[in-house]
Amino acid sequence: MSDKIKERSKALYTQEKLNRKFSLLRTSLAIAIGVLLSIIIILVVSDDPAASIKFLVIGPILNYNNFCGLLTMWIPIVITGLAVCIMFSANQFNLFGEGAFFFGGVVATMVALSTNMITGIHAVICIIAAAIVCGLIGVIPAVMKYKLGASEMVGSMLLNYACMNLGLFIISYFFRDPSAGTVVSEKIPKTAKIPTLLPHSDVHMGIIVAVVLVILAYIFMYHTRWGYEIRLVGQNEKFAKYAGVNIGFVLIGSQIIGGALSGAAGAMEVLGSYSRFSWTTLTGHGWDGVTLGILANRNPKYIPLAALFLAYLRKGADLMSMKTGMQTDFISVIQAVILVFLLAEQFLSKYKQKKTDELSKYLEIAEKGGATIG
């Protein structure tokens, strides 16, 4: 009797389920390998491995302060991650997130310093301005790809550096605080700051915006015709064209959204966590977005979790370095290792084919058995 039930449940075990289970296994294994590797590095390098590992693994949730630090890190990368999800869904490997994040911060600073408005409205205007400007700049690689066939990946990478230098120029020539020793802008007025949400911490209202954006992005991608068209173009451009989708509109539109989201994230970061604009180089938030987009398999739904993982790793590493003096550079190595395992198609493919073969044979026999009975 129980055998029969077992048989049944096994027969319901389809190839799709195998695929799903397998991609989960792949992701977890990639992450596990990354984490294991970091622990090994710590054991080899650290003077006090026990303390180091402790801070890396449970540091971020050890106390309120650390936890708030974790959340602060989580906010911007969730948004850049969403940006990447949307662009990658259209099969556009646009890496402009990095430059847009930086330039969004610049635009927000410019607007904050050159206008006067009441609290609340001021910050919102700054963020919207950053989104619009970065969205429009995002058009450049998109149009170059669509009209000239130039790789959007190369175009957007170059654009990152152009945006960084232009931004630094603007800040140092027009908004620099001459009394400060280094190149930083004047203090951002109180009216333009994003209010903090949790007391005694840097966690600002942006976290609510991030959560709302996740929900909106998911609805947009999976429950509106525009999101559907983006996915259609990403899966098979020729089919999308045949189905009447305006390809140029989708390609350019998705990259405008991507640029705008990244720009808004940069603006929120500056207005929420800094008193003045003080970046001197690209911040890495855009690259993190790419990592997250891949970890989440381009689905906005999984971005918060993926971002939590990355922020946790970062925060843990920060704490570890602070408490034990262990260098944190190796975290980027870990990140790269995880990505490589996720992107390498051959990783576990032999094992998967073996499982596929087994399942296929099992189903074959089950069918035969069923046929003789029926």
Add this chain to the structure above:
Amino acid sequence: MDEILKVEHVVKIYGNGVMANKDINFTANKGEIHAICGENGAGKSTLMKMLYGIEQPSEGSIYVKGRKVELTSSAKAIENSIGMVHQHFMLVPSLTVAENVVLGVEPKKGIKFDKKEAIRMTDEIAEKYNLPVPANEKVEDISVGMKQRVEIIKALLKGAEILILDEPTTVLTPQETEELFTELRHLRDEGHTILFISHKLYEVKKLCDKVSIMRNGKMLVTMDISEVSEADISRLMVGRDVVEEITKEKANPKGVVLEAKNISCMNYLGRKMLDQVSFKVRSGEILGMAGVEGNGQHEILEAIAGMQTVTSGTIQLEQKDITNQSIKNIRSYGVSHIPEDRMINGSAKNLSIMNNLLAGRQNSATFTNKILLKTGKIRETAQELIKEYKVKCSSENQEIGMLSGGNIQKVVVAREFDANPKLILVDQPSRGIDIGAATFIRERLIQLRDEGKAILLNSADLNEVLELSDSLMVFYGGQIVAYFEDTSVLTEEELGLYMLGLKKQSMEEIEERMNER
């Protein structure tokens, strides 16, 4: 006779879990033409791909001349004297015939390519096997039949003793097919072994010495061709008696739905693909198109659908000008399109059946509100269509790429038919699908005709065009060279003469016949 090829207990499971070959045992002898028959999806191509080193078996072994071989690449297959002529030719159009033939084994004079030697090598093989080819002409300028011959020479030059031909006659006219058969018989008499994949049974019966039959991934039997009739083969292939005849009343056409006037267009190389083509399609009729591939039938469908720019002329749908409008607009006016290649234009293999069924209708008020898609309605429609079109799948959420060719085609067809079109453009409706699905789709087309749709049909399967069409146009060189208002009196042979450009009706005659109705 000597056994040259032996396949033992071969199993092939693809990455998506499809077991395409189940414990195959099979042998072929030296100097025979051996047919492999089976419905689409039976696993013939899979077996051939393993023999040619494109796919590797999951289990089992392959022997050539009694020696066990590991065919891990097509280079390995060639080393072991196995050659293949693909359905879609692997030739470089801008190179000459001789250059194509020696590709991969180029003769050198010093470090330079030796053109003279290449031509000599080509001519030598051509003469030896009685396969004349124009060694100096560019491949893009020669006919389809000639291209195929070039492919055969290419394989022979590399020492192929076992030659695999994957549905070689689908692209040929009846006359070219005849020629090919003569050539193949000659090769057999020279001691070559030919594996001939086809589901045109009368060809198999006429040409081959032996026949092996596959069904559902299994090799059923191998028999001498003299032992079996066409009916026997088809019964073994399908596993039941096949009633292929579809019944159809005489058409009762009404008003003109589509009118094309003097349409011309070019391909991306600037070559003229359509030259002043004019015709009308009326409601309640199926207008068929015949012609060798690349003569304009496919292009006219793409032009009407908005996928190909028209350089001159006008296309009118119920008197509304739709020339060069966006695909979206053309669709919204009531044009449906079953594309030539379901995997390239007709579906996205990683999206669910439900998402594939929505394509082209994502803007219609039935499926979307101002902002949100009506997910419930979309799912409901998908479930209904799956049931109505008998699509074999686990649910509407299954990725379409996991279905068999016939079921994918049913999804495409369901989507296009369900859009309530006035005009249906049909390009190769049953290419590469099983008989059951093909019959289903054909019957549907006739039903839609009887409901008053206008249907424009292109098919390389002459049987199919003749069977379905009420009237028929023949294309040659981008022009309409013949028009028949009644297809019931036409034979394939006569059609072949027009398709090859050997016979032609005058422009006046065509126009008169078209307007007579």
